Amino acid sequence: MSNNNDKKSPIIILLLVIKDLLLATVLIFKEIGDLVILTFSLFASFFYSTYKIILYFIKSIFNPIQGIINAFSGTIHSIKFNTALNHAPAKKKGRPKKFRLSLPKIRLSRRIKILLLKSQFFLLGSLTFAAIIIFNQMNFFIKNLPNPKLLTVDGYKATTNIYDRYGKLLYQIYGDENRQPVEFKDIPQKIIHATIATEDNEFFLHNGFSIRGIARAVYNNMTTDNLEGGSTITQQLIRSAYLTPEKTFYRKFKEIILAIWTEQIYTKNQILEMYLNQVPYGGTAWGIKAAAQTYFGKDVNEVSLAESAFLAGLPAAPSRYSPYGMNPLDYKKRQQEVLLRMFKEGYINNTELETAKNETLKFKSTRMPIAAPHFVMYVKDQLEKHYGPRLTESGGLRVITTLNLKLNEEIQKIVTEEVSMLGNLNVTNGAAVVTDPGKGEILAMVGSKDYFDTEADGNVNVALSLRQPGSSIKVVNYAAALEEGFTAASIIDDSPVTYQGTGQSYSPVNYDGRFHGQVTLRTALASSYNIPAVKILSSIGIKRMVEQGKKMGVKSWTDPDRFGLSLTLGGGEVTMLDMSRVYGTIANYGKREDLTPFISITDQKGNKLPLPKKEFNIQAISPEIAFILTDILADNLARSPAFGLTSSLYLPGIATAVKTGTSDSKRDNWTIGYTADYVAAVWVGNNDNTPMHPRLTSGVTGAAPIWNSIMKLLTKNSTGINWIKPDALVTVSCGLRQEYFIKGTLPAKPCPRYSSPTPALPEN
Numbered sequence: 001m002s003n004n005n006d007k008k009s010p011i012i013i014l015l016l017v018i019k020d021l022l023l024a025t026v027l028i029f030k031e032i033g034d035l036v037i038l039t040f041s042l043f044a045s046f047f048y049s050t051y052k053i054i055l056y057f058i059k060s061i062f063n064p065i066q067g068i069i070n071a072f073s074g075t076i077h078s079i080k081f082n083t084a085l086n087h088a089p090a091k092k093k094g095r096p097k098k099f100r101l102s103l104p105k106i107r108l109s110r111r112i113k114i115l116l117l118k119s120q121f122f123l124l125g126s127l128t129f130a131a132i133i134i135f136n137q138m139n140f141f142i143k144n145l146p147n148p149k150l151l152t153v154d155g156y157k158a159t160t161n162i163y164d165r166y167g168k169l170l171y172q173i174y175g176d177e178n179r180q181p182v183e184f185k186d187i188p189q190k191i192i193h194a195t196i197a198t199e200d201n202e203f204f205l206h207n208g209f210s211i212r213g214i215a216r217a218v219y220n221n222m223t224t225d226n227l228e229g230g231s232t233i234t235q236q237l238i239r240s241a242y243l244t245p246e247k248t249f250y251r252k253f254k255e256i257i258l259a260i261w262t263e264q265i266y267t268k269n270q271i272l273e274m275y276l277n278q279v280p281y282g283g284t285a286w287g288i289k290a291a292a293q294t295y296f297g298k299d300v301n302e303v304s305l306a307e308s309a310f311l312a313g314l315p316a317a318p319s320r321y322s323p324y325g326m327n328p329l330d331y332k333k334r335q336q337e338v339l340l341r342m343f344k345e346g347y348i349n350n351t352e353l354e355t356a357k358n359e360t361l362k363f364k365s366t367r368m369p370i371a372a373p374h375f376v377m378y379v380k381d382q383l384e385k386h387y388g389p390r391l392t393e394s395g396g397l398r399v400i401t402t403l404n405l406k407l408n409e410e411i412q413k414i415v416t417e418e419v420s421m422l423g424n425l426n427v428t429n430g431a432a433v434v435t436d437p438g439k440g441e442i443l444a445m446v447g448s449k450d451y452f453d454t455e456a457d458g459n460v461n462v463a464l465s466l467r468q469p470g471s472s473i474k475v476v477n478y479a480a481a482l483e484e485g486f487t488a489a490s491i492i493d494d495s496p497v498t499y500q501g502t503g504q505s506y507s508p509v510n511y512d513g514r515f516h517g518q519v520t521l522r523t524a525l526a527s528s529y530n531i532p533a534v535k536i537l538s539s540i541g542i543k544r545m546v547e548q549g550k551k552m553g554v555k556s557w558t559d560p561d562r563f564g565l566s567l568t569l570g571g572g573e574v575t576m577l578d579m580s581r582v583y584g585t586i587a588n589y590g591k592r593e594d595l596t597p598f599i600s601i602t603d604q605k606g607n608k609l610p611l612p613k614k615e616f617n618i619q620a621i622s623p624e625i626a627f628i629l630t631d632i633l634a635d636n637l638a639r640s641p642a643f644g645l646t647s648s649l650y651l652p653g654i655a656t657a658v659k660t661g662t663s664d665s666k667r668d669n670w671t672i673g674y675t676a677d678y679v680a681a682v683w684v685g686n687n688d689n690t691p692m693h694p695r696l697t698s699g700v701t702g703a704a705p706i707w708n709s710i711m712k713l714l715t716k717n718s719t720g721i722n723w724i725k726p727d728a729l730v731t732v733s734c735g736l737r738q739e740y741f742i743k744g745t746l747p748a749k750p751c752p753r754y755s756s757p758t759p760a761l762p763e764n
Contacts, residue, residue: 145254145257145258146241146242146258148238148258148261148262148265148266149265151237151241151262151266151274152270152274156179156181156277156278156286156287156396156604157174157177157179157286157394158179158180158181158394158395158396158604159172159173159174159177159178159179159180159290159396160172160173160174160383160392160393160395160396160397160398160399161180161397161398161399162376162379162380162401163398163399163400163401164371164372164401164403164404164405164408165400165401165402165403165404165599166404166405167400168371168405169369169371170370170371170372170375170376170401170403170405171369171370171371171373171376171380172368173383173392173393174284174393174394175393175394176284177280177284177394178283178284178285178286178290178294179277179286179287179289179290179394179396180287180289180290180293180396181277181287181289181396181604182276182277182287182288182289183273184269184270184272184273186300186301187272187273187276187288187300187301188300188301188303188308190303190305190308190347191276191288191300191303191308191311191312192272192276193342193345193347193348194308194309194311194312194313194338194342194347195233195272195275195276195312196272196345197312197338197341197342197344197345197347198312198313198316198338198341199233199236199312199315199316200232200233201341201345202232203232203233203234203268203272206232207260207263208232208234208235208256208259208260208261208262208263209231209232209234209235209256209259209260210232231255232259233271233272233275234262234263234271234275235255235256235259236275236279236315237259237262237271237274237275237278237279238255238258238259238262239255240278240279240280241274241278242258243255243258276288277289279315280315280318281294281295281311281314281315281318282294282314282318282319282321282322283318283322288300288311291311291314292307292311294364295307295310295311295323295363295364296361296362296363296364297364304356304359305339305348305352305355305356305359306335306339306356306357306359306361307361309335309336309338309339309342309356310331310334310335310338310361312338313331313334313335313337313338316334321334323361323363324363331361332361336357339353339356339357340353371405371408371409372403372405372408372409372412372444372445373447373451373452373459374445374446374447374448374451374459374461374463375401375403375408375442375444375445375447375597377459377461378445378461378463378464378597379399379401379597379598380392382597382598382612383397383399383601385612386612387609395603395604396603396604397601397602397603397604397609398601398602398603398604399598399600399601400598400599400600400601401442401597401598401599402436402441402442402443402596402597402598402599403442403443403444403445403597404443404444407434407443407444407713407714408443408444408445408446410713411432411434411444411446411710411713412446414432414706414709414710414713415430415432415446415449415706416449416450418430418705418709419449419684419706420449422684422696422701422702424693425692425693425695425696425701425702426686426690426691426692426693427669427684427685427686427692427693427696427702428449428456428686428687429448429449429456429462429684429685429686429687430446430448430449430682430683430684430685430703430706431446431447431448431461431462431463431682431683431684432444432445432446432463432680432681432683432706432707432710433445433446433463433576433577433580433680433681434678434679434680434681434710434714435580435584435595435678435679436677436678436679437583437584437585437587437588437593437674437676437677437678437679438588438593438677439593440581440584440593440595440596440614440616441595441596441597441599442595442596442597443678445461445463446463447460447461447462447463447464448460448461448462448687456687457687460687462576462683462687463575463576463577464575464576464577465575466556466573466574466575467573467574467575467576467663467668467683467685468570468571468572468573468574468663468664468667468668469570469572469573469574469579469661469663469668469670470569470570470660470662470663470668470669470670470698471511471528471530471533471569471570471659471660471661471662472570472579472659472660472661472670472671472672473549473567473568473569473570473572473574473579473582473661474525474528474533474568474569474659474661475525475582475583475586475629475633475659476545476548476549476552476554476568476582477533477537477540477545477548477567477568478521478525478533478536478629478632479548479552479586479621479625479629480540480544480545480547480548481521481536481539481540482621482625482628482629482742483548483621483622483625484539484540484544485745486521486536487521487739487741487742487745487747488520488521488522488628488631488632488739488740488741489520489521489522489734489739489747489751490520490521491518491519491520491521492518492519492520492521492524492532492535492536493517493518493532493535494510494515494516494517494518494519494524494529494531494532495515495517495531496515496531497531497534497535499534499538499565501564506564506565506566508530508531508534508565508566509530509531510529510530510531511528511529511530511642511662511698512642515531516529516641519532521536521632522632522635522638522739523638523641525629525632525633526632526633526635526638526639526642527638527639527640527641527642527643528639528642528659528660528661528698529642530569533568533569534565534566534568534569536568537565537567537568538565542560542563542564542565542567543560545567545568546560546563546567546572547560548621549572549582551592551618551620551621552581552582552585552586552592552620552621553578553580553581553582553584553585553592553594553620554572554574554578554581554582555575556572556573556574556575556578557572557574570661570662570663570664570668576681576683577595579670579672579681580595580672580679580681581593581594581595583659583672583673583674583679583681584674584679585620585621585626586621586626586629586630586633586657586674587626587630587657587674587675587676587679588626589623589626589627589723589726590619590621590622590623590625590626591617591618591619591620592615592616592618592619592620593614593615593616593617593618594614594615594616595614596611596612596614598611598612622728622742623728624726624728624729624740624742625742627723627725627726627729627740628729628740628742629657630657630723631657631723631740632657633657633658633659633673634655634656634657634658636649636650637737643660643700647700647704648671648700648704648705648707648708649671649673649704649707649708651708651711651712651715654675654711654715654718655675655676655721655722655723656673656674656675656711656715657673657674657675658671658672658673658674658707659671659672659673660672660698660703660704661698662698662702665691666691666692666693666694666696667685667686667689667690667691667692668683668685669683669684669685669692669696669698669702669703670682670683670703671698671702671703671704671706671707672707673707673711675711675714675715675718676721676723677714677718678711678714678715680707680710680711680714682703682704682706682707682710683703684702684703684706725740728742729741729742729743730742730743730746732746732747732751734751735751739751
């Protein structure tokens, strides 16, 4: 009985052998997982298939010869048989004998036998030699194949999403691939159907690659204008994840092997999920979820049938079918072709087809959305610093920040509008930071009047820039003084003084150019007199103030030897975050909380990552000293000699503490204040450090009105709760007011005469 394969052409046999070879190889490797076994199985399968093919050709050549020999032998046998019958003796009566036909054996000569034997040995040796070479080559080939088992282990390059504290998206961080993984169960069926109908309508029938699909694609590409790939969805997944785009037989062979291997490892749904998360959809959009947001500004489960068809048509040629490309109308033709394929495959009916074809697609702007840009860029910098650029850009992090986006937008509006009205004072920029002193959370960060104003360097975040704080830094000096035994009632002589330094002398002056005689520490701080502050610093020492500043949150003072007595007047640069920490420490009863922009960070699998370490609950100053400083900064009467009773520093009915600061030559103007719940720091000036107009008056113009508007916004629902006096403080009546003293610092005699504000002395 002949073999069925003998009736098939050599090409068909070769294709069948290759198919069986690949399937057997992958199955063996799946079970054993050993590259050596895989290579050996390939070698054995190749050896066997080659042997079968050679036998087929030998049979094809020798079968006609064998037929002639058989026919010739049959004629001879027939002649001999007939001759025997003619010469046989007459049969005897009785039982007949059985007839037996004896055919002669064809004998081969010894020489022919030796020749055939040598031919067999030669064939076997040649095949063995070829097999050894092929074995080595295939062993090298297999060892360099990527492992499809790592498709899910490695994970995707995924986009990092940054949200505000209420879950509003602020920004997305990615390298060259914007990808947001989505699970199969969350992908709408219309997208799955559109993808299968377009890319691989035999997806559920093949084992990784389809010969019929390749033939159909070649025919369609030759007869129509529509691009159609011959690769299956599994092949496209492998190509996108592991292989280069080169068009060579070697790359295609690897693609087919890996596709078959992948089909043995994963289910069809798993392959579809990986495909829809892996392939490019144009530009930086990788994966279906990023594509839906990029083109339509929607989540993947919100897209319509018409939009799904558009998205499914992109992977074949993302640039050609992009609505932003050279031929923006090509996408419509492609979309309708996808819809027609869905109809032919039975995924949609005629009504759905017509409705989707007539739907007008509305694409969103190509401008990358970003909210609270200064804050977002600060967060991105912190992520890269603590987790590295690779995880930040491709780790698919979900970052919940401390920012209140609505609050940030309202503060941005205030800063922009107020700065625009200060042009006559040569003020071109402003910034603001709002924090929660109890938790150390950054609630708002406005780094300039307009992030997108490139001419004014609007993208520079002043909140992170080193600027001179002016008199706003005096609270650090006075905190150290109170720790050294000074009290709010201590008298300081506001009179001319000159300090001899190395090479030059230093004579501080007050903001108003006057001398105010003997004043209390309360009045000197509240009215921001410079001379008393310098005298106190001279008394306690510069290094003491530097140490105190570091304890309260100043991170930029790294070298105390570079500072002089002007440090208490703003001679040492700080950032707005430094000052927010300092004032937050006072507002939080002396406990310092390092500022953080993070609430939680999870990776793309939902695992929580450890937040960057921060110091918290550090008792930088005693609660008693913090309360005394707050009481002074909230004393509107004590600051009235310098600012009046109705300045922008006063909010009726709201317990607020506040301090101003203006640097030399009026290059920086600050106002920093707080309630029990919020700290607000405001700065105005110029990025290029040019001076503002001399008419700018601290507390009346500049930063103070902005701070006033922000505090009203923050406290619009506040009941105006006062700070609670620590038990270790005692109250003593000093003239017209009650003064607070830490136990053990009570004056030996009644409060001094100048315990209340004194009028300014005339200029000399």
